[in-house]
Amino acid sequence: MRFDFSRFLLEIEHRLRRFRGLSFACRLLFYGSIACVAVSLGLRWLTPNLALGVALLALLIPVSLAAAAFLLGWSRRPDLPHLLLQLDDQLDSGARISSLYEVRTRGQASIFREQLEALVESISTDWKRGITLPNRTLGFLSAGIAGVLIACAILVFPVSLPMAVSSEPLAQSEASGQMPISSITEPAQDNARTASDEVSAPLDLSEETTSSQQDATEELTQTQLDKGLSLDSILDNLSTLSRGQKQVDAPPTSEELMDLAEAQEQARQALSEMLMELQERMQNSPRPLTRQESQSLKNLAAQTGDPEIEQQTDDLANEPNPDQIGEKLQDLIEELDPDSAKPEASPKTSEENGNGSEQEAPRSTEISGDQEAGQRFLERTAEQLEEQANAETEQDGDSHRQPSPQDEDDSQETREDGSTDIRMADDPDDLSQFGGKEGIGGDSDDDPAPGEVGFIREEAPSTIGAEGELINEFVTKGVPIEMAPSEDRTDTHIIDFERMESILHERGLPEEALDSVRRYFELITQPEGGS
């Protein structure tokens, strides 16, 4: 059979056009898949409930681009002389194919034509190795397919995205009974969601900075609880998560936390005032609460961020009996403002301070004073830690010295006030900075002797935030802290200093630093600390 050079040329041309189309298609498939992944992520992020059918339309981007590119590559006719010379170079055939093409194109009778045809026929058996898909095209193809698959996964399995993380872990964690995880992980934005616009401005800021951290924290916590892991491991993970998050987002600042505390206190104050007004009205004309009054109460209770107060407010709002309403009003007022419910404690403290005028001061002023004291607490805590560290280096052994008479007096004075032995400062002025002696409370029976060195098990009730979240911001980073119910307070932090000491030993902390660490946590868990 005679060698058909025309057919040979046609095969070469078709193969080249096919491969060129494939090359274009693979390249655009790759770029299209990148666009597809981006679009998929955008769709999933912006519209989590996007219909699957609509979402899958995004897959048409790379497919349609690849199809168009293939057609474009196929439709362009190749420059045959150059193509044949390329093929000659690839086959190392000494330009015979292109020379034969030249002879045939010119149509001249030549003695070389038959010889060239015979030579080309001999090399035409494996000419296809001269036109192959480049490795780069295969790379584009692989990457493009991978991109499309990733886009499919994003579109079909949206649960893997953070937006789809359920908020159920909060309820489950509370039901687990291990510890009030919500007090650790429940961030400010839960309260911020129900806060008024005026109050919620700083909360929104906090929500922005901690939203991603919150989602991850909730997910992690729920996972840990489901696995029945210990509190320590949860705290360790939360601590790790917090450290990792710091590298990406700025952690909530003390100012933001102060804003949160202020907003909650304002809500508590407003709720208290409304309750008092209702109490006066009930004394004048006993009748059930109106719908509007009930709703206002619920809103204000929600802004306090205190579930117990919310529960009591709900009970009050749903109570039809005016007598019961009066009792619940009184209970709720006492819950919101214990100082007003225990007037015997304040006069004693006021007398000791020699400031009798404060006894007659309006309650709102006291609350405001607590807030200022809280701010001072945060500021002074950082300063004191720094000062103590400096003092330790300068006065080696001073931390273990016997207390001076003045110290003993101060300690004695504090015990007489009913405070715990956890001391914030040796100077009585410092006590005033952290809320004064008025704010100090607790049981002095369990107190060790003044100046006693060593770790003891302490209870530190917190009052910043309904669930002590401000305290937790400071003490949850790897601290063996637990919370226990308290009769007069919503939560009580229990710091196991013996365990802390063993943990610090395991982590290789020097002995001389243990005392500083212990005093740090004593400071930040001071009873009535900062409020």
Place this chain on the structure above:
Amino acid sequence: MISEQDFQTAAATFERLRSAIAEVIVGNEEIVRFALISLLCKGNVLFEGVPGLGKTLLVRTLAGALGLKFSRIQFTPDLMPADIVGTDIITEESGHRQFSFAAGPIFGNVILADEINRATPKTQSALLEAMEERTVTVGAKTYALEEPYIVLATQNPIEMEGTYPLPEAQVDRFLLKAKVTFPNLDNLVRITERNTEGTGIQLPEATATASDILTARQIVRAIPIAAALREYIGRLVLATHPESEYSPAQIKEYVEYGGSPRAAIALVMGAKAHAFLAGEINVRRDDIEAVFKAALTHRLVLNFRGEAEGVSPDTLLDEVWNKTATN
């Protein structure tokens, strides 16, 4: 119409010719090949080398092997054009005096222009017409030169005093320029043996005729070359021009003028002749590479900077070859 038989015969003839020359000329295979290529391409060749390297012997051997008329012109400063082309002289025949043309040494088949750069430009230019048009004009009469015709010129690159560099127009008329190098030790020993023992060097018997040469020239012209390779040759020549888009940086920096269209013709024809001598039936890239430098090295005119820095044209051509893509 050339037959395959003609092709086979011509190929065999030139193989014999090469063998005959190789029996006399030791080494310098490339020089011999360039001479044959020029003969096949209807061109002329310029040999550059110091005296005593066998340039004259090569030309005499080639002429003897071809059985063609050989002329040697020793160029000197006082050589006049009439000494080359000839002149009209008064002759007396049957009592009548008349002018008759006495042909100069340029009338031959194989012309050796020895040390061509020693003559004045006026005398050098006497060769221009013969080299390109294969004609000689004396007075009002033009004489055609007999084919095959080839001028093989030599020049000494060292001795510059009393020499006149060839003008560009004349240099461009040489198809190829080849450098005759000093023989290596083995070849030098063989040269001494052939010249000092036995009967000495004997010029070969004629192994080809003028008709064989003319037939071979037709065959060479018929050898196909791909259009893409023609384009490639065009890009190569354009790349020697500093103003061209194809030229590399060194060409732009050191070259004043690049190759002329004659250079492109020389490349195509030289590649075809090289393919023929190699027994190929089409031009390959290797054939172009084999004659690339020889066809272009004497056509590059360096600028002042290139001359001052002593840049070698061969270096520039290497750059051109390496930077010019086949496709």
